[in-house]
Amino acid sequence: MRQETVNHGTSGERFFLGNLQGMNSRYTLRGEKHSDIFTGSGAMTGKKILVIEDNELNLELVRTLLELADFAVLEAVDAEQGIRIARKEQPDIILMDIQLPGLDGFTATTKIKADPLLGHIPVVAVTSFTMASDAKKAMEAGCVGHISKPIDTRSFANEVKSFIGIGK
Numbered sequence: 001m002r003q004e005t006v007n008h009g010t011s012g013e014r015f016f017l018g019n020l021q022g023m024n025s026r027y028t029l030r031g032e033k034h035s036d037i038f039t040g041s042g043a044m045t046g047k048k049i050l051v052i053e054d055n056e057l058n059l060e061l062v063r064t065l066l067e068l069a070d071f072a073v074l075e076a077v078d079a080e081q082g083i084r085i086a087r088k089e090q091p092d093i094i095l096m097d098i099q100l101p102g103l104d105g106f107t108a109t110t111k112i113k114a115d116p117l118l119g120h121i122p123v124v125a126v127t128s129f130t131m132a133s134d135a136k137k138a139m140e141a142g143c144v145g146h147i148s149k150p151i152d153t154r155s156f157a158n159e160v161k162s163f164i165g166i167g168k
């Protein structure tokens, strides 16, 4: 069990909200003092997506692609932080990395699906291309589907949208 201490100010606990108006207006937030972040005009127009991903480069790429597709992007670097943010922000969809520090993505998805506040939120696993068995395990954990890593930057956003019934 990972400790629950929130280390305010460290990179491990930071997350960002993507603003739909563009990359330059992204809000940078620390810790969990984010209860009023969705009062800004831009973020209200899109769907909220929570990305749980511990690799900074992957996170940057995914964030960029999703912001270009008009998602408001919330980020977490481990599953426990992700679950806390999901409870507060009620995202429309969760993108779940499988290999995470602490709780792995399968366990985290099982927890989310069993949580009365979160169970309704679709979870999409992001699984390594080389780990075919992960896709099956993700479905068993309650994911609505999976997207393979390395992600295809051309189709990624539409794949995500298809899981919440928007786009194609």
Ligand code: MN
Pocket (backbone or CB within 6 Å): 053, 054, 055, 097, 098, 099, 100
């Ligand atoms: Mn990972």
